[in-house]
Amino acid sequence: MMLMKAAVEMVTKPSEAANAELRRAERVGHGSVGGCSNNSVKASVEAVRSAVDIDAVRARASTGLPDDARPGTWKLLLGLVDSDDVLACEGLTERRAQYHRWRREFQSSHAGIDNPEQGEADKKDSYARDASLIKEIDKDVCRTRCDLAFFAPGSMQQQWMLRILFVYAKLNPDLGYMQGMNEILAPIVYTFGAVSDDDSAREAEADSFLAFSVVMNSAKVLYSMLPSDPTKTGVEAQMNRLNTLLRQHDASLWLHLNSIGLSPDFYSFRWYMTLLAREFSIETTQRIWDSLLSDPRRFSFLHYISCALIISQKVKLLSEGFTGALKALQVLEEIDIEDVLAHAQQMRERDRQADQNQHLLDRTKMTMANPHVVLYFDVNKTVIMHDPVQGKDLPNIVNDLLTERAFGVVSADGETWTWNKCPVLASDGVVGSGEVSYGTFLRAKYPMSSNSDESKKNKKVRKVMRQDFTSKGFPGEGLASEHAVLLERLQLPSHDGEAYQEALAATGLDESPYHFIIPAFFHFIQYLHDGGVSFNLVFRTYGDDLHRIAQEFNHFCEGKHPFFKTGSSLMDGSDGGVDRRLCLSTADGSSHRFGTFYRSDDITALIMGTFKQPPAVNVSHEEFYATHSNLHTIHGLESIHSFLTKQWRNDQVTLAIRDFYPYWFSKREDARAGKLMTLDTSDKDVHVIFFDDNILAYEPHIVDAREAKDGTPLAWEVTRDVQLMRVEPLEAIGNKSYFIERYLLSCENHNKST
Incomplete structure (x- = not known):
């Protein structure tokens, strides 16, 4: 039981505590689901059942697994155990039993013929084929990892491999057994066969068969002809993909190898046919497979690892001709596998980002008729995941x-x-x-x-x-x-050095280990700015946390943020471009870029130049602001709409507005008293969007959408996913393109309605 529990503990705790928790679990004798011992499982069901997030499992496994967590985690990654309920083992138990039935059936059908000369012709042929198959498998198994005592001649593990490969070949007659399958099976048997848990040890052979079958289900394309081109095998297609990938990520190395006639089919055929199971020590192979199995697309990451392996030998390869370069790629000396895997991951992320950016660009071109965009952004639980006003960290x-x-x-x-x-x-x-x-x-x-x-x-x-x-x-x-x-x-990356600490302090990030403004917001603003979208950003909040927002946001605009660097151009106007910084003070002769709403049943006013508000609805705003100087007050929806959507359009400045909570509270938080959003539905040159987590799935709740000309409330059915964009904070935390995707949906729907 200990192994699956170790896997669960590892992926359900913050990663820095994972190894300590694994050791604690081992000391107290917690069970693992790998063995499915029912008594200890039942005792810990409620504590563990909900804990497994398969994305967290994949993320943790991709960085390498502790030995005691690997068997259980591989079972999760391969689907042998249901990630939705890791402690319900009925499915695994039945599949193990099925393997044992198949093994008995195929062994008895072969061994049951004592004298084949007296059997029927088809039984003779079947016996001969089985005998030939067993001999072929046995020959390869005896040579597999024979340098390890674990796979010593005549060992139990060799017998497992022989039986597993025989049963698999019998169940898959179209594929049968092919050399290389033995190499793929070896790290699986080594992982599941080295367990100490009694129940898992008893079922190690069955678990190895089940895992091997899943792996082969993805890898069998390598052994088959391509449906689209019956003259080519799957492995040829994969090697062609590797060739393309190398050209894309290191053109100079690709040109050199091409010039000496060294194409991937000379050196990578074995890499693919064995899933890199023959090139390195068994421990290094396990580490590589941690990353391979963590890929939801199973073995697409193999291309990137193979490409990174080639690039790791670049210095040597560039100085060699065909023979020397081929030897270097066959031997692969002085490999730091962690560096290789990190480089592979970087290349894949770069390609994913490029694909995503192209997809988003294509959507932008299709959906945008280039209206000016006014972006109203709620602050708490939309842009930041802190609420200092409410005392919430x-x-x-x-x-x-x-x-x-x-x-x-x-x-x-x-x-x-x-x-x-x-x-x-x-x-x-x-x-x-x-x-x-x-x-x-x-x-x-x-x-x-x-x-x-x-x-x-x-x-x-x-x-x-x-x-x-x-x-x-x-x-x-x-x-x-x-x-x-x-x-x-949301944890901040950790770095050492005085300069880093100074950058944190200047940005306001030195008092918490977590992001203040979430990454998805910066990614969105960068996307709009680099894409040439004309827009005004307007922060909207009931709170008074806008100074803290301005500090970090302005460092981003100036290219000084320690984690989010601006792209090809800054956003502070220093290069002659747009200055998007948030200014919360007013120089003589300039217009205020910050202010507050005041609302009552009879009055709607926007007071620019202060965040201070009357304490209640029944306090006259004129009396309250009478002693304040240098304020600019705009009355009426139409004037407010013009001020927010037209006055600042050419300069594309950023504004900050505090909404009037006393009015919303007095109306029991009804949408028609919430944050005001004015629209001119006849103006096709402006697209107004309001992002807020308090917009509910079935009603606007916190945003009061009205026609600017006459104050008519706008129906939820008309504004939903067009102007009013509900924000799912958990999605925004986990997806840095979240706001981009929501924005594009809004644009698509806006174009349909105009």
Whole structure:
């Protein structure tokens, strides 16, 4: 049981604590699902069941696995154990039993003929074919990793390999057995056969067969003819792909190898046919396979590893002719496999980003008729995952986010909520009948009220329950591991050096180990700026955290951000281009770029030059601001709309506006009193978009969309996914192209409606 538990512990804790947790699990004798011992499994079901996020498993495995976690993690990656419920082993148990039935069936059909001369003709032929097959397999198995005592002649592991390859060949007569399969099987048997857990050790042969079958299901294309070209084998196509990849990532090396006539078929045929299982020590092979198996596309990463292996020998290759270069690639001396894998990953990420950028560019060209864009961006839980006004740090905010994505059942009396045990990060979005999110449950149990004091009390209770959601004793404690995963995704890279610390301090990132403004936001602004999109950015918030936003955002615009460098041009105007920095002070003679809304039933005003607000709706804004100097007040929707969408258009400046929470609160947080967004539906030259996490799936909730000319409320059905863009914070945390994709959807829908 210990092995799968080790795998689960490793991928459900922050990575820096993984090895310590594995050692702790081993000391206390925790079980692993690899063995599926039911007694210890049942005791830990509730603690572990929800914890496995397959993306987290892949990410952790790609960096290399500890030996004790490898068997269990490989089972997860290969699908031998269901990642949705790693402790339910019925499927694995049945597949193991099936292997044993096949093994007995095929062995008895072969060994059962004592005197083939007396059998029927077809039995004679079958016996002869089986005998020939066994002899062929045995010859290769005896030569496989024979330098290791683990695979010593006559060893149990050699017998496993013989039986596994025989059974596989019998079950796959179209493919049969081919040389190279023995090499692929070896690291699997070595991994599963070296376990200490009794149950896993007993089933190591069956587990090895099951894993080998999954691997071969992906790799068998190498052994077959191409359907599109029956004259070529699959491995030829893969080697051609490697040739293209090398030319793309190192043209000078590719030209040299091409000039001496050394094409990939001379040296990479064995790499592909054995999945690099013959080139290195068994331990290095296991490390390579950690990365290979972590790839959802199974072995597409093999191309990049092979390319990185070639490039690692570049200095030697450029000085050699055909013979010397071929020997260098066959021997592969002085290889640092971690450097090779890191380079392979960098090349793949570069290609993925290029493909994604091209896809986004194509979508932009198709969807944009080049209107000017006004981007309203909520701050808390949209741009930043902190809420200093509410006293919430990142761990609190992440709990807050999980309450809206965790679903469960409410008791008949409406008093309690019970989680449905479904993970959030790996959710398919399907909600069970009668299930509601924890956030919905809290809003129903502690609702807004016409009584102001009661509303404030209920809001305070909701706040506490939400921000402690995954803490021990709270309804979401089973999601603590996913809480840890999200924190890790927002953790700042760690570097040493005084210059780095100074850069952090200047940007305002020296007081927390986590990102303040999320990466996806910077990626989006860079995308728009580099793409030549005409836009104004307007930060919108009920809070007073805009100075902290300005500090980091302005460093980004100036190209000084320690983690997000601007592209080909800066955004501070120093190169003669657009200055997108957020200015929260006003020089003499210049216009204010920051301000606040004031709203009541009778008045809508935008006061530029201050963030200060009247404390309540019934306090006259004229009296409140009477003693303030150098303010600019705009009254009425049409004037406000013109000010926000036209006055700043040519300069494309960034603005910051504080919305008036007392009015929204007085209306029990009804959308028609929320953050004002004015539209002129007849103006096709301006596209207004509002990004906010509090826009709900079924109503605008926090944004009050109105026609600028007459104040008519605009229907949710008209503005949804056009102007009003709901933000899913968990998606924005995990996908740096999130805002780009949402923006393009908005543009596509806007074009359809015009």
